[in-house]
Amino acid sequence: MVRTAQSGEFIEGVDDQMTPEVGHFALALALALALVQSVLPxxxxxxxxxLWMQSxxxxxxxxxxxxxxxxxALMQAFITSDFTVKNVVENSNSLKPMLYKVAGTWGSHEGSLLLWTLILTVFGAAVALFGSNIPQALKARTLSVQAWISVGFLTFMLFTSNPFDRVFPPPSDGQDLNPLLQDVGLAMHPPLLYFGYxxxxxxxxxxxAALIEGRVDAAWARWVRPWTLAAWMSLTAGIALGSWWAYYELGWGGWWFWDPVENVSFMPWLMGTALLHSAIVTEKRDAFKSWTILLAILTFSLSLLGTFVVRSGLLTSVHAFAVDPERGLYILGLLAVSIGGSLALFAWRAPMMEPGGLFKPISREAGLLVNNLILTTATGVVLFGTLYPLFYEAMTGGEKLSVGPPFFNAAFIPVMLPLVFAMGCGPFLSWKRADLPGVLQRLRFVALLAVLGTLAVWYLAEGGPVLGYLSLMLAFWLFMATVRxxxxxxxxxxxxxSTSWRRASNLPRSAHGMTLAHAGLAVAMFGFIGSTVWKSEEIMFVQPGADISIGGFDVRFNGVERVRGPNYFADRGELTVSRDGKYLTDLFPERRTYPVAQSTTTESAIRSTLAGDLYASIANPASEDASTQGAWTxxxxxxxLVNFIWIGSAMLVLGGGLSLSDRRLRVGAPRRKAAVTARVPAE
Amino acid sequence: MIWLVFAALSTIGLLFVGLPLRRRSEMTSVMADTTPAVLLDQLDEVKRDLERGVISGAEATAAEQEIKRRILMQSRKTAQATKELTSGGRFAIVLSAMFVPAFAFGYYAVMGSPEIPGIAFSERTAERQETAKVADLTNQLYDRLTTDPSGGPSEGWMLLGQTYSRMGRFADAAEAFGIVAKRPEATSAVFSMLAEALISAEQGVVTPAAVTAIEHAMELDPSNPAAVFYKAVALRQKGDIAQAHDLLVRRLNNADSFYPWMESFVAEANRIGTEIGRAPISLANFAPMVNAPGPTQEDIENAQDLTVEERQAFIMSMVERLAARLQDEPDDLDGWMRLGNAYSVLGDREQAIVALERAEILLSEAPQNDPRRQTLKEALARMRQ
Amino acid sequence: MRHVIIALFLLLPVMAFAVEPDEMLQDLVLEERARVISKELRCVVCQNQDIDSSNAGVARDLRILVRERLVAGDSDEEVIAFIHARYGDYVLMRPPFNASTLALWLAPFVLAVVSLLAGWAIILRSRRKGVVADFSEVEEAEIARFIDINTPKDN
Amino acid sequence: MGRILAFIPLAIAAVFGGFFLWGLNPDRDPNNIPSVLISQPAPQFDLAAIEGLETPGLSRADLVDNAGPVIVNVFASWCVPCRAEHGILTQMVEKDGLRLFGINYKDKPEDATKWLAELGNPYERIGSDLSGRAGIEWGLSGVPETFIVGPDGTVLFRYVGPVVGDEAIARFREALEQAGALPRGQNG
Structure with a gap:
């Protein structure tokens, strides 16, 4: 009774005291609009x-x-630590640093779903705003289909995972966000990843929309290309950022673990890359039409599958959200409708598409076909490997099986290596029919350089597996061929x-983009190979004053200090790094304890150079032997070369960006005056 | 206020659908198919590539042929597509626009919680201070009790234990009650509180220590409702569900009037009763119907599948019947006390005070050592706070 | 379910590194073998981690066990078999090759073959001689008109 | 031909969907790992008694040639769910007359002794597995775990996690009935 009086006062108080409800109401309005948009246009x-199309x-x-x-509204609730919102209680704490309060908005299942929907609607609005070169009917259909997806996700959110569920009276403080997730890299990781997904x-x-309309042609491929590129760039950046986060936050120095959740973000990337290339063939030669459509459907289907796997508890993963079979069923229904529906539409309409331009076995088309087939095969391998434990369990009635990195490394890498080889040749091939001897002639020198480069590394480095050298040779090959x-x-x-400069500036930006992206992959490959094959590791108990030598560096351990952070305290190790007696830097690896969340994280300290990273992390000894008293692990x-991975990834993204800025992608956009003249011709 | 904001948002939503109804003239221009532009650009590109020497003359001709073939197809398609654009359907747009706010309010009416305010953490300093004060006082009390050479007064320990219980620190609460329980003056209530704390600390599991506490409580006062309740819980966990059920029902039958604990007794009895197929019992059977007409069979049946609110209303009606009876028999001291208690349980403070004051008048004629005097005094003091 | 999760978490000691110095063998060759074996074994209480990178108590016990077996003279295969016998297929990061995993191990090959066949079929179909007819005069005129109509005239 | 090919993606998606639906079945616990010990002889192990406790130790020899099935429960004083489970196991011993053996997993003897003194000791024998090695022999993945071992020393059933809550108890009792430790149908 006393309580109602108080809440009355609150409601008449300051505006932001009703933000959570405003947020909830706004979602209802968004759903209403999505419903209208999914029917009228x-x-x-x-x-x-x-009129209806315009709506x-x-x-x-x-x-x-x-x-x-x-x-x-949700972000506001997180920023002000409004513990009347259940989601804030479960994922935030008043002591958390502001950055992570903000990032907490999308740190939970509900919040990330809201972010998902936000990005979904942003892409819809972007097409409405920038897609002025797209015919009205196609645009209307596309936006309706986009609204169907919106309806699916908004209802999923509102009926099973409402981020605005309330708690009254509010608890005195919130549970904390998993400290592993309190990290700048990770705070930015989901938004980027979702932008791609x-x-x-x-x-x-x-x-x-094209299937409904029954029309796929060169123009369609060109309208779709910028959107594919934008999504692909974000996904590339998102995956790279996630792997970078794992590298320096988890304290193991690894950057890829073939975890199901990593795999499900990787599969849309592989498919998206195939789509990007297949759309080029559709645009230039009017060929591969049904294939491009299928890839477009499959790419997003794999994104949805990722969402499903992460949120349904179907597979166990380090990154999965809280398990809830009801949510799982809802998403499965969504999957059935969207994937099943689109594939059924495909099965019905695809055979009606006109066949496209013809080409010879040695041609740009054939090269891109190889790209598509290999990427699809690789996706299939990852998909099958990721889901096999589930299949196995279903077939055997409860038996369990693990499919871990050894399988993926053994199955995925051999599939992908031929692609790297083909990537070197592809850009040399001309459309329809290529001059094979001429191409080989040009590549002879490149092959020689690749072999020489590999031999040089073999001479300098102390051994390593054959597969490592083979990959290295292919990386050299790809890099040199691209540059050539x-x-x-x-x-x-x-x-x-000066002539070359003029020619370079005349070249379409998409050509530069391709070169940059292909070279980026080669660079990233150097990183993968270097940090896998020639990585060295020391694990030891050290007393203050101990000296360690690794990778040509001398590291001195000076001891450990207790430091305090905003919502944690930490044991901070102090290391001095020198080389040949010359001081280089100090490293301060930390072991943080978060009392509220009752967990501990390692913060590694890294000395980063282009040649490689010196990576240190610390933990106290688990055993308390007298011999190791006072020692730290x-x-x-x-x-x-580990940084080449991120540099290469950045090149991939930049290459995509260059391509995206190509003016050809905007052909047909009304240039104000032109719009008037382009009135429907009165036949 | 909040509804005003919702109304404003809805208006915006409505406008977003309704907007195409304005501006009509500009529309046709946007309808242009941009395919020709793309095809022409492709032709241009072949020309540029040829100039730059990226492709040979033969390649350029072949490519041009191909694009021209597409142009031809496109040109014929455009010629065929003569179907006129229409721009009617305004009514559908208006209807859709109306749908937006209607849907949003409809959804929100069911799912929203407009009554809950948002409270930023920074606005809750008073509450935090209160919590901190309680924690501080608790610590002070703990310090005083532990440093007391005579072991600290039992009342102090009991207060400490109850505070801990309220804070959810059941293990600490059990420790505090345990100290009093070892003293000779320990009452049945002390042991039942101890049992409760022990069981809560183990997340509902009755440990041997808890069983001992329950036994002690039962020995000292077999009618102590808390003791009986936890005894039943212990029996149920041992698997003697029937015995547990009997115990609960027996205690309910022995109650001479309505008490707040009866509700949980009935709920528990029904919960475990279903496991062994006993018919559900109803609170109405045990509520204070000394002389009033008892609830009909229909009442009982209805009461079984009531929601919390409905049950509250049901009890309310029972209380009202008691109140009505007391209007006719104003000299029933116990009746007034029961009514006062009932009102206080229902949260109606004023009515409770009125009823208790009536009882106070009647009680002034009772002998000085009547135990009801003390109870009444405490109840009144509590209500008048 | 909640209880199980609590139980699993209780097996986690205070965060430590996966491999602890006191577990490690003096013999560098054996230690290297132990590390390789550890990467092949899954930590049964963790989610997709090998015992080499897991800090769970059971993982630590298994690592020590691996090293003990190595010191006792077991081969790599024997060590893995020893643990496999106690924890089943689940503990192997690399699924064993047998009837029930045939599909998994053959999948890459099958997919590659399907892709090759598909590629071959597409290429066969695409190299058919197309009819390269020249345009008739009427058609040429139509194309020219189309180009003319659609060329922006604002310059 | 093209028509049939176009249906392939849909067919594959449908098969995947079927598996997903199966995977969402609420009885399925993705974290549950089946034991290889089921229907196998109990592993070799020999554990001494907890220091300072009168209850004798436990070894494989104690699990063979029993009159009926026995329960082997792995517990530890540091394991919170074990406390919850303790009362239920005690009740099974007291009320149903089952024989209960314990493996005290990675627990300090003094902690275990104190814990048993506080909660009661229903165990007939308890082996102290300080190193956790016996746990590995049993394929342990966490604490608590409970096994049912047949009279000939064959492992008949394994329950991961605490036997707490009606559903878990029902499952465990059903396994006991199947093993012949409890008369059938008693549990309704």
Missing amino acids: ILGAKRRNI ARWSAFGQVLFVTVAFL VGFSIVFSFAV EWTMRIKLFEGPV LRILYEP
Whole structure:
């Protein structure tokens, strides 16, 4: 009774005291708009009703507005630590640093779902806003399909995982977010990853719209390409960031673990990469049409599958959200409708597509076909390996099996290596029919260089597995071939530099983009190989004053100090690194204890150089033998070339960006005046 | 206030659907198919590539042929697609626009919680201070009790134990009660509180220590409801469900009037009763119906599948019947006390005070050593706080 | 379910590194073998971690056991078999090759063969001689008109 | 031909969907690992008694040639769910007359002694597995775990996690009935 009086006062108080409910209401409005958008425009496209088609534009904007309001409301609740919101109670704490309060907004299942939906609507609105070169009917259909996905996710959120569930009276303080997740890299990781994951939704919508319309042609491929590129770039960045996070936060120095959750983000990437290339063939040669459509559907289906796996508790994973079979069933229903529906539509419509341009076995088309087939095979291997434990359990009635990194390394790498070889040749091939002897002639020198480079490494390094050297040779091959192709295009060294410069600036940006991305993959491969094959590791008990030598460095352990952070305290080790008696740097690895969440994390300290990382992490001895009294466990790794992984990834993303900025992708966009002249010709 | 915000948001939502209804003239221009532009650009590109020497003349011609073939197809398609654009359907748009707020309010009416305010952590300093104060006082009390050379007064330990219980620190509470339980003056209530704390500390599992405490409580006062309740819990965990059920029902039958604990007794008895197929019992059977007409069979049946609110209302009606009877028999001292208790349980403080004051008047004629005097005084003091 | 999770968590000691110095063998060759074996064995209480990188108590016990077996003279295969016998297939990171995992191990090959066949079929179909007919005059005129209509005239 | 090919993706997706649906079945616990010991002889182990406790130690020899099935419970004083389970096991010993053996997993003898003194000691024999080696022999993945061992020393059943809550108890009792330790149908 006293309580009601108080809440009355609160409601009449400051505005932000009702934000959680405003957020909830905004989600309901977004759902209402999504429902309208999923019906009106597509009907409009069928009846050629301009008003109905036009409504897609504004309802897409409305959706993004309301979901943003909801997202900001949730963020506000996290920032102010409003513990009347259940989601805040479960994932935040008043002592948490502000950055992680903000990041907490998408740290939980509910919040991340809201972010998912936000990005979904952002892509819809982006098509409504920037897609002025897309025919009205196709745009209307695409936006309707996008709204179907919106409806699916909004209802999923509102009916099974509402981020605005309330608690009253509020508990005195919140449980903390898993400290492992309190990290800058990880705070930014989901948004980027989701941008990629969810970005493919619009490509999916385009594909379904095209199937409904029964029209796929060069123009369609060109309209879809920028969206595919944008999603692919984000996903690439997201995966790279996640792997970087694992590398320095988990304290093991590894960057890829073939965990199911990693795999499910990797599969859309592989498929998306195939789609990117297959769409080029559709655009240039009007070929591979049903294949491109299928890839578009499969890429987003794999994204959805990822969401399903992470949120249903189907597979065990380090990263999975809380297990809830009810949610799992709901997403499975969503999957059945979206994937099943789109594939059924595909099965019905695809055979009606006209066959495209013809080509010879040695041609750019054939090269891209090889790319597609290998990427699809690789995706299949990862998919099968990831889900096999489930299949096995179902078939044997409860027996369990693990499919771990040894399987994936053995099955995935051999499948992918031929792709690297093909990537070297592909760009040299011309459309329709290529001049094989000519290409071989140009690549002879590249092959020689790759062999020489590998031999040089073999001479310098102290052994290593054959597969490592083979991969290295292919990485050299890819890098040199890519550079060779670029210099050939701009005729570098064949005339004055000024001519080459002019040619380079005349070259379409997408050509530069491809070169940068392909070279990026080669660079990343150097990183993968270096940090896998020539990694060295020391694990030991050390007393203050101890000296360790690793990878040519001398490391001195100076002792440990207790330090305090905002919501943790830490044992901080002090290490001095020198080489040949010359001081280089100090390293401060930490072992943090978070009292509220009752858990501990390791914060490694890294000395990063292009040649490799010196990576140190610390923990206190678990055993209390007299011999090790006062000693600390130190783990020091030397990871050669590991930074090439992130540099290569950045090159991939930048390459995508260059391609995206190519003016050809905007052809047909009304240039104000042109729009008037491009009026429907009166036949 | 909050509804105002919702109304504003809904208006915006409505506008977002309704907007296409405005501006009509500009629409046709956007309808242009941009495929021709793409095809022309492809032709251009072949030309550029040829100039740059990226492709040979033969390749360029072949590519041009191909694009021209597409142009031809496109040109014929455009010629065929003569179906006129329509721009009617305004009614559907208006209807859709209305749907948006209607849907949102409909959903929110069911799922929303507009009555709960958002409270930022920074606004809760008073509450935090309160919590800190309680914790501080508890610590002080603990210090005083432990440093007391005579072991500290039992009342102090009991207060400490109850505070700990409320804070959810059941193990500490059990320790505090345990100290009093070892003293000769330990009452049945001390042991039942001890049992409760022990069981809560083990998340509902009755440990041997808890069983001992329950036994002691039962020995000292076989009618102590808490003791009986936990005895039943212990029996049920041992598997003697029937015995547990009997015990609960027997105690309910022995109650002379309505008490707040009866509800949990009935709930527990029904919960375990279903396991052994006993018919559900109803609170109405044991509620204070000394002379009032008893509840009909229908009442009982209804009461069994009531929600919390409905059950509250049901009890309320029982209480009202008691109140009505007391209007006719105003000299029933026990009746007034029972009514006062009932109101206080229902949270109606004013009514409770009125009833208790009536009892106080009647009680002034009772002998000085009447135990009801003390009870009444305490109850009144509590209500008047 | 909740209880099980609590139980599993209780097996985790205060966060320590996976491999502890006091577990490690003096013999560098044996230690290297132990590390390799450890990467092949799954920590049964963790989620997708090998015992080499897990800090769970059971993982630590298994690591010590692996080293004991190695010191006792077991071969790598014998050590893995020893643990396999106690924990079953689940403990192996590399699934054993047998009837029930045939599908898994053959999958890459099958997929590769299917891809090759598909590629071959597509290439066969695509190299058919197309009809390279020239355009008729009417058609040429139609194309020219199309180009003319659709060329932006604002320059 | 093309028509059939176009259906392949849908067919594959449907098969996957079927497996997913199976995987979501609420009875399935993805963290549960089946034991290889079922229907196998109990492993070799020989554990001394907990220091300072009168209850004798436990070895494989104690699990063979019994009159009926016995329960082997792995517990530790540091394991919270073990406390919850303790009363239920005690009740099975007292009320159903079952024989209960214990393996005290990685527990300090003084902690274990104190724990048993506080909660009661229903165990007939307890082996102290300080090193956790016997735990490995039993394929242990966590504490508590409870096994039912037949009269000939064959492991008949394994329960991971505490036998707490109606569902778990029902499952355990059913296994006991199947093993012949309890008369059938007693548990309704």
